[in-house]
Amino acid sequence: MNNVTSTAPCRVNLALQGGGSHGAFTWGVLDALLEDGRIDIEGISGTSAGAMNAVALAHGFAGAEGKSKVQQHDAAREALASFWNGIVSMGALSSSMSKMQRAPFDILFGHMTMGTSAGPSRLWTDAMTRYWANTLSPYQSNPFDINPLRKFLESQVDFERLAATRHPGTPKVFVVATRVNTGKAEVFSGKRLTASAVMASACLPMVFQAVEIEGDHFWDGGYTGNPAIHPLIYHCDSRDIVLVQINPIRRESLPTNANEIMDRINEITFNAGLIAEMRAIDFVKRLLTEGKLDPGHYKNVLMHRVDGGEALERFTASTKSSTDAGLIQGLRDLGIRCCKEWLEKHHPALGVQDSVNIARDYLDDLRMPVTNANGRPVRPERPEAVEASERGKAAPVPPVSTGAVKVSTPVQAPAPAPVSASSAPAARKTVRHKIRSVLDNYLHKLKKRKD
Secondary structure, three states: OOOOOOOOOEEEEEEEOOOHHHHHHHHHHHHHHHHHOOEEEEEEEEOOHHHHHHHHHHHHHHHOOOOOHHHHHHHHHHHHHHHHHHHHHHHHHHHHOOHHHHHHHHHHOOOOOOOOOOOHHHHHHHHHHOOOOOOOOHHHHOOOOOOHHHHHHHHHOOHHHHHHOOOOOOOEEEEEEEEOOOOOEEEEOHHHOOHHHHHHHOOOOOOOOOEEEOOEEEEOHHHOOOOOOHHHHHHOOOOEEEEEEOOOOOOOOOOOOHHHHHHHHHHHHHHHHHHHHHHHHHHHHHHHHOOOOOOOOOOOOEEEEEEOOOOOOOOOHHHHHOOOHHHHHHHHHHHHHHHHHHHHHHHHHOOOOOOOOHHHHOOOOOOOOOEOOOOOEOOOOHHHHHHHHHOOOOOOOOOOOHHHOOOOOOOOOOOOOOOOOOHHHHHHHHHHHHHHHHHHHHHHHHHHHHO
């Protein structure tokens, strides 16, 4: 039984990353949140293994509609346990499957794994390192599109019930896949939330045939949102979003062998969409703070994070494809422990303020520095803004491009400072000099590469 308390719970949204068997860490986080009982879940956005965790949890809630909150939470915990124990059982049985039958299972729960043994988990490495030369596409290697995971997923989750539920206690679920012909994210929810949508969210294009839904074809959602946060902003009321992150943003050690390099490339690729959304969230939050946006039309999102990236760093990439019972249970226990530590430290921040520093952890600087007539930078350094914001003081904010988000209210730019007639030629000369210097440097590097 869980420890649901009588105090009014905080209502939050959850954003769940994908990461193969490391999704068992997320299972542990969800189990701890449900057992704690101080948090209600309004919406969940998930990608790949994160999508499977999301639909398994929602299935538990939907099956306990009309029951007490304690019973709903217990049902959700049981549904998650049933799903992951089933994964372990399938892994044990996979040794008796043919190589073709086993491949989809191995690869999905390897989710871009860099396994060192010969077999299905090497397909991704081979395809990338040889650029598909001498490598069969999934339309050749698996022409019948055999995938035992689909039947397993349908046996675990009642998608018809999820689509029909209207109970406010059952979380909304958003699953993200990438539309092949446009490269844009597609969000599946409500009646469109099906087993096909979840499989599309986990469809690695070099291993699986594209999943066809309503005449369109889809690949893994991690390319466009791992996970996607915008559905939680626009389709849920709560301002609080708790990100369960299992792909590290930062690694201290330099990858040097082929497997380490490919694994780091995958981490960067599958975090790119998240970083872009964090940049947009930070931009809107700063415009709201400066009074340049109407808070009646824009939500001041409060971001939180249970970070498995650092905790999972000691697990090698090959463990993403392992379904060993000891590993899965160990990852679950690690998720439980990390979540309890997070609740102890950050639960008071829910509904009040961010508990993750977006500027420090997610933002980069893609803007060219602005210089004055003397060639000196005129914008403040970001670390100053970060430190000042942490002290709760107003901080100078550097100019930001509005390309990241759409704003319905025009933002008035400050009037330019008057420039004297004597200083204008010098300023133009400095700009021309800077542009020429950049071009010369680029051409020099280009020439060296050709040589």
